[in-house]
Amino acid sequence: MAKVRGAIVVDVEKCKGCGLCAVACPSSVIALAKEVNGKGYNYAYMANPEACIGCANCAMVCPDSIISVYKVKLEANA
Amino acid sequence: MDVKDIIKEENLVYSKSKVLTDNIMHYCPGCTHGVVHKIIAEVIEEMGIQDKTIAVSPVGCSVLAYNYLDIDWQEAAHGRAPAIATAISRLHPEKYVFTYQGDGDLASIGTAEIMHACNRGENITVIFINNAIYGMTGGQMAPTTLEGMKTATTPYGRRVDLNGYPLKITELIAQLPGTCYVTRQSGHTPAAVRKLKKAITKAFENTGKNKGTSFIEVVSTCNSGWKMPPVKANEWMVENMFPFYPLGDMKDE
């Protein structure tokens, strides 16, 4: 069975740390960083990157449109 | 597989619409305005109508929407967006004209303009952001504020005997023969975002077909005005707003 792996890129300096992406993620990939960005927000990051399936749910609900989503299909025995 | 092997141009499946500018939005973290801007941008990009769309922005937090959506805009006086949109749509019948208005703008000071534009069946789309409060001015009661809801001007909760009933203006507008499509949506989950995108697409298509007024209410949050964190505000909306403002189509002709 082909398995998928995904990854997201958060534009850290534009992230306002609202956390809506983390709630929308079906795989509990996203957490808010303990560190803050230049504006003082705890930005979103992939705390659990192996679990990402590239579904884009996080990006769809992001009010600031700062998440890009990547996805690859893995071969059965990869 | 390493994350850096996944993050490659050829594997990109979702990114910001090109119709959105690179400006950082001034909205509070988690504000629904940003979600709706994104969906409008995606619809405009997918329909290929970027140079044929003219929007009218309101007075309210989204007064600066023209900084974010890379289309033609006209700013209107408070509540008067439907009047300006009427003129633009009549002068440029080939354009896709829409207004973007909050509930203070549309359901309070601009009640006359929206009612008559919809009743005349102006060939426009209306995007109505109902967050049940005046966001920009500091969270005062709006006509749409729920009974019992605390705002800056109803610190003990809205009282019907004193402040009147919350106004379901979308239900009123659905009665007007000038409207062809009236729906109530939201944007708090991926599923809701997909539905809202379908609704905005249908509305813009109606405008392209000269069918009259399409009206989309988006039940929204104003977490700053509601004095809640963004995630909590979405939960509060589902629990309290949706029972009074139920989602779904009211009219589709």
Ligand SMILES: Cc1ncc(C[n+]2csc(CCOP(=O)(O)OP(=O)(O)O)c2C)c(N)n1
């Ligand atoms: C003629 C006039 N009256 C009052 C105001 C003050 N004012 C600015 S925004 C606003 C209400 C905005 O609320 P809403 O339309 O719900 O938009 P939101 O900010 O919540 O998105 C008011 C009353 C004004 N700018 N002009």
Ligand code: SF4
């Ligand atoms: S793409 Fe899907 S699985 Fe990956 S972080 Fe976003 S919501 Fe989670």
Ligand code: SF4
């Ligand atoms: S005050 Fe409310 S409506 Fe205005 S940007 Fe903040 S959350 Fe959004």
